[in-house]
Amino acid sequence: MAEEYKERTVFSVEGGPGSVSYTLAEIAGAGVELGQLARDMLSLVERIQAEWFWLNGAAAGAAPYPHGPLDALLNALWAGRRVQEDTAALARKTAQAGASYAAAEARNAAITARLESLAALRQGLHAGSLGPLALFGVAQNIATSLRKPGTGLRDVVEKILNDAGPYGAGLLGPGFGMAYLLSQLRGQGTSTPGVKQAFVLRKLFDTAGLAHPGHMVVRQLPAQEWDSAEPSFPSGHASSTEGRPWTVKASIEGLLDGSNDAYKYPPGSIGVVRVQRPDGTPVWLVHLPGTEDWSTVDSANPFDMEGNLEGLTAAQAEAFKQQEVLMQQLIKESLRAAGALPGEEVLLTGHSGGGIHAAAAAADPAFLAEVNVKMIVIAGAPARNAEVPASTAVLDLENEHDLVTAADFGPPAPTPNWVTVTSHRPPLPEGTDLGDILKEAHSLDNYLDDAAALDNPENSATDGSREAIKTILGAGVAGAAVAGTKWVFQGKDVDDQPRSGTKSEKGAGTKNKSEKSDRYKLGVR
Structure with a gap:
């Protein structure tokens, strides 16, 4: 499948070199240099002027x-002043142009979003006016969106999610529609789409007791x-915890393959190379798998729904009972146990939920104060609301039909450091079940082909x-194999307090979180 797949897959790229944001950054940089x-x-x-005054005084009375x-030096002074003043003026104009273009881009984006909201409100009002047939109107609107040529399921779902507010207000009637318009005029509802919904869902889990601080x-x-190639030893035999020799390919595929390996480890494990x-x-290199436990909201496996919500709301962690992002603790403790020192460069990879955690960690100032993240490579992850600093490079792979990537309510901003690549793969055979289409769209195997x-x-x-x-891996050429040493660490989410009818681990459930963190400082026991 691979060769045919590669030849027929088409990609669209936003951000990075060549994008509007990159050009604006170059303009701003040129203004600084000028x-x-x-x-x-x-x-x-000023030096020429000083020399002219000195020479003029020294030559007084000379014959x-x-x-x-003296005239040549004076002409050089005048010419230098003109060039200096012109350069300073050009620097000011260049800086102003960069700022003006950026403001215009932001203004145009805001206007476009407002027009789309008004269109959704109008559609909702029309559907609501159908009375008993309103559901048919809603179905027709969705069908029209799905039939729009060149639009993938991801974009359709993102639009539905973003339009849900105004469309729903219109559907409920003119009074609700007017209330929605007034809320927009008053500046309400301006929070980043996707963050508010994840925040509310996590709050519900907190309130219902489905998620527990740990x-x-x-x-x-x-x-x-x-490692299946490692020989097994009899039960009770001491096992070595030294790192194993490993080879990494300095390529996009080679890095994502590390997250593919992480799915094969025992549950809750990450790879460190x-x-x-x-x-x-x-x-x-730190390789994260995606969500591994869907059976409960809060399980012992940190790659569960609670973990995903921790990543999506990491910037608002202080608002919840669980105020630490446990996945970031797993990454930091694993790096320390493997021997990483502060300031040494780190590259994170992740698929799906692992991509959420990689982006959240790269956007967290407290995490970055301890871990020097230079780049993240993620696939199939709704991570656009993570405010990753410009110093960290991001390569974000998505697919036009991957609904998981729609959970952040829109595409990432095309910034100079954040490159989003959307794959448009060959269509599956006619008659393929929708569930299979969605599964293939999110498959890490297919992202590896991308x-x-x-x-x-x-x-x-x-x-x-x-x-x-x-550059980060120090490879001579892109795609070259580089030698390394690999460790695997397994994380377990342990509740700080016993749940109803259960006992805390080793009777220590009533100890506070900081005491437990100190107890497992090195993360190896």
């Missing part, structure tokens, strides 16, 4: 008087538990991402 040049030139002009050299217990897994670069400095195609140098839109991967 401003510095103007300041440097001012020092030169013959040096008219020629702490992370981390155990390093011996290779026998995660140290690569020693040619200059002697290490770089650390990644392999994007590693092709002909896909110039990902040149910047491939170059970043090569």
Whole structure:
């Protein structure tokens, strides 16, 4: 399937080199550089002026008087002043142009969103006016969206989610529609789409007692538990916890393959790989799987629904009973146990829920104060609301029919550091069940095929991402195999207090979270 797949898959790319945001950043950068040049030139002009005053005084009474050299120096001073003033003015205009273009882009985006909301309100009012046939009107609106040419299921669902408020208000009648319009005029409902919904859902879980505050217990897994090539030992035999030699391909596919491996580890486990670069400095790779436990909201496995909501609402963690993002604790403790030192560069990968956690960690100032995240590579993850700083590169793979990526209510902003690649794969055979279409759209195996195609140098839109991967891993060429050392760590979400009818772990359930965190400081026991 791979070769035919790669030849026929089409990609659309937003952000990174060539995007409007990248160009605006270049304009702003040019303004800063021109401003510095103007300041440097001012020092030169002042030096020329000082030399002219000195030479003019020294030549007083001299015979013959040096008219020629003094006039030449004075002309150089005047010319230098003109060039310096012109450069300073150009720097101001360039900076102003960058800011004006950015403001215009933001204003246009806001106007477009407002017009789409009004259109949704109008559609809702029309459907509501049908009375008993209102449901048929709603169905017709959805069918029209689905039939729009060139639109994937992801975009349709994102539009439905974003239009739900105004459409629902219109559906309920003119009074509700007017109330919605007034709320917009008063600036209400301006929170980032996707964040509010995740916040409300997590609050409901808190209130209903479905989610319980806990702490992370981390155990390093011996290779026998995660590497099928490692020989097994009899029960009771001491197992080595040293890292195992490993090879990583310095490519998009090679990095995502680490998250694919993480699905094969015992539940709740992540992979950590140290690569020693040619200059002697290490770089650390952390590979996260996606959601592994859907059976309960809050399970012992941190890759569950509670974990996903922790990642989606990480910026508002103080509003919940569980105020620590446990997945970030797992990453930090695993890195420390493997030997990572503060300041050493780290690259995170994740699929689906793992991508949520990777983006949330890269956007958390407290996490970044301890972990130097240089890049994240994610696939099939609704992560656009994570405010990752410009210093961290992001490569975000999505698919036009992947509904999981619609859970953040829209596409990520196309910034210079955040590159979003959407794959438009060949259609599945006619008659394929909708469930199979959605499953294939979200499949990590298919995202790996996408990644392999994007590693092709002909896909110039990902040149910047491939170059970043090569540089971070210290590879001679993009796609080269680099040697490393690998560990696997398993995290367990343990409740701080016993649930009704249960006992806390080892009778310590009443201890507070900080005491438990100190107890498992190194994360290995």
